[in-house]
Amino acid sequence: MNLLQSSPVSAKRDVISPSQIKQDSKAFQDTIHDLIFMHPLLVKMIDSPEFQRLRYIRMLGFGYVVFPSANHSRFEHCIGVSHLAETFLRGIQHRQPELGITDVDILCVAMAGLCHDLGHGPMSHTFEKFMHEARKDEEEWHHEEMSVKIFRRLMEKNNLGAACEFYGLSEIDLCFVEELIHGVPAVGRPANKAFLFEVVANKRNGIDVDRWDYMCRDAYHTNVSIAFNRSRITDAARVMTVKGQAQICYRQTMKLDLWEMFDTRRLMHRKIYQHPVASLLDRMLVDALLTADPHLRFYGPDGTSFLLSEAVKNVEHFLVLTDDYVLHSIMHSYQLKELKSARHLLQRIQKRQLYRFVARTRPVTHLKLTSLQDLAQIRGVLAASATREVGRDVKVDDVVLIRSSFDFGCGTSNPFDHVNFFDNDDLSSAHLVELKSMSLCMPEAFFEESLALYYKEAEDAAVVDAVHYAFTQWCQSHSLPTFEQTAPRLAEEGGQRKVWVSDQRNETLRLSLDGVAAELDSIYEGREVMDGRMRSTKAVLQHLDQWETARSTQRNSSSQ
Numbered sequence: 001m002n003l004l005q006s007s008p009v010s011a012k013r014d015v016i017s018p019s020q021i022k023q024d025s026k027a028f029q030d031t032i033h034d035l036i037f038m039h040p041l042l043v044k045m046i047d048s049p050e051f052q053r054l055r056y057i058r059m060l061g062f063g064y065v066v067f068p069s070a071n072h073s074r075f076e077h078c079i080g081v082s083h084l085a086e087t088f089l090r091g092i093q094h095r096q097p098e099l100g101i102t103d104v105d106i107l108c109v110a111m112a113g114l115c116h117d118l119g120h121g122p123m124s125h126t127f128e129k130f131m132h133e134a135r136k137d138e139e140e141w142h143h144e145e146m147s148v149k150i151f152r153r154l155m156e157k158n159n160l161g162a163a164c165e166f167y168g169l170s171e172i173d174l175c176f177v178e179e180l181i182h183g184v185p186a187v188g189r190p191a192n193k194a195f196l197f198e199v200v201a202n203k204r205n206g207i208d209v210d211r212w213d214y215m216c217r218d219a220y221h222t223n224v225s226i227a228f229n230r231s232r233i234t235d236a237a238r239v240m241t242v243k244g245q246a247q248i249c250y251r252q253t254m255k256l257d258l259w260e261m262f263d264t265r266r267l268m269h270r271k272i273y274q275h276p277v278a279s280l281l282d283r284m285l286v287d288a289l290l291t292a293d294p295h296l297r298f299y300g301p302d303g304t305s306f307l308l309s310e311a312v313k314n315v316e317h318f319l320v321l322t323d324d325y326v327l328h329s330i331m332h333s334y335q336l337k338e339l340k341s342a343r344h345l346l347q348r349i350q351k352r353q354l355y356r357f358v359a360r361t362r363p364v365t366h367l368k369l370t371s372l373q374d375l376a377q378i379r380g381v382l383a384a385s386a387t388r389e390v391g392r393d394v395k396v397d398d399v400v401l402i403r404s405s406f407d408f409g410c411g412t413s414n415p416f417d418h419v420n421f422f423d424n425d426d427l428s429s430a431h432l433v434e435l436k437s438m439s440l441c442m443p444e445a446f447f448e449e450s451l452a453l454y455y456k457e458a459e460d461a462a463v464v465d466a467v468h469y470a471f472t473q474w475c476q477s478h479s480l481p482t483f484e485q486t487a488p489r490l491a492e493e494g495g496q497r498k499v500w501v502s503d504q505r506n507e508t509l510r511l512s513l514d515g516v517a518a519e520l521d522s523i524y525e526g527r528e529v530m531d532g533r534m535r536s537t538k539a540v541l542q543h544l545d546q547w548e549t550a551r552s553t554q555r556n557s558s559s560q
């Protein structure tokens with residue numbers, strides 16, 4: 001790919017004076033980083049249609065339904081990442097001039113930070129989940145690949161080759177930018193500058209400016225407090241050679257600050273990114289997109305039509321898609337009867353008529369689920385069991401399983417196994433740090449996951465009860481305890497009837513109903529009949545209310 005108008009011209013490097021560049025820079029007032037000055041070449045890229053599209057791609061997808069102010073977009077995030085990348089490298093350049101970090105190096109890394117999210121589809125990560133399920137038999141799609149394709153198009157369509165040459169960038173520099181977006185070194189820079197790949201997308205330990213910006217920005221817009229101090233970490237960074245590789249290491253006094261960063265990421269996944277309602281909304285949106293995909297066609301600039309799942313095959317088609325365009329196309333497609341189900345799902349989201357929560361497993365370190373096919377098989381087992389229980393067909397598609405996982409940014413491993421520290425008294429070597437040397441109050445496990453069960457038809461109490469029972473049996477057979485459940489279940493144990501109920505603390509209370517056993521037996525005489533079962537559930541709850549009221553009155557009288 002030759003994006004420049006002529007061959008690489010290294011002679012033009014550093015010809016433009018820093019004062020001239022600063023004079024031609026443009027200031028952006030940012031919510032998180034205050035006043036940001038952007039390099040004139042980056043300003044030209046920001047003013048392109050390809051980059052402006054990011055204004056209409058929300059960072060958190062449907063997260064704004066849970067957090068009303070979370071309407072921020074990829075546009076400001078990318079500008080923030082570019083700013084942090086330049087600031088971070090300027091600090092290292094100043095502290096370690098012997099590394100030979102050039103202004104062109106910094107410009108390339110800032111450019112990669114600016115363009116790293118160009119390939120996000122509508123509703124950000126939700127689109128990736130949709131693509132994963134819509135194209136099960138094809139190679140898994142990732143937004144980084146599309147970011148590189150759009151970066152190339154941006155440079156070509158906006159004639160930025162001459163501007164790149166003017167500011168000293170060669171063809172190899174643009175290849176370097178693409179490698180930075182992928183986060184994988186190749187030919188862009190020699191091995192002694194491998195540390196440059198740890199600034200925007202750090203594949204080694206996840207300490208990078210992309211994470212710093214989205215954590216600060218998402219926390220601000222969701223009003224979630226965070227603990228880590230980004231500025232302290234930035235000032236404590238130093239490039240050192242570890243096992244023959246140039247890596248970014250940190251002063252040993254920053255141990256707690258870096259641990260706070262890893263722990264903050266975990267907490268933000270629990271509070272924001274995988275908030276139970278946010279995850280459920282995400283699932284409902286994916287279901288709506290999958291339902292609409294075979295029937296809804298979009299049109300590219302060339303007039304050709306394409307399906308949503310086909311958009312990734314053509315950059316021109318992909319750039320048409322934004323959050324509101326896709327959602328409005330489904331919501332207002334009244335002329336297409338095939339889209340009625342998808343439209344109904346989006347309307348349910350608007351009215352907060354969500355799938356009904358049934359139960360959740362306790363967190364474990366490994367669920368032994370490796371693919372979507374595993375979840376589909378479990379759903380099939382639950383649907384078949386519920387079908388036998390209620391005597392009518394329970395659709396597999398109505399049984400929903402959502403898998404949640406939480407870690408510190410490095411999967412199942414300890415993140416400190418991938419971070420090297422140095423002492424001010426010895427700048428010649430770096431070393432790992434044991435967590436227990438910091439505090440005894442550190443986790444024993446670094447990864448946990450759980451499985452939540454939902455049912456689409458919230459009003460069908462009989463099926464909800466049957467699915468819940470099937471899920472409980474499946475969990476028991478796989479040694480997975482459940483601790484959150486909403487469906488009342490009548491079971492016989494030792495000749496006594498027991499009812500399982502969940503209180504506001506999601507703790508299961510096991511209540512013996514010896515005093516009303518006769519009445520409950522009579523209620524359940526028609527247990528195999530659907531209508532009788534639905535009536536029985538209501539009656540059981542009514543008797544429970546009466547029983548609990550009587551017990552509460554008795555306790556109050558005794559205490560007096």
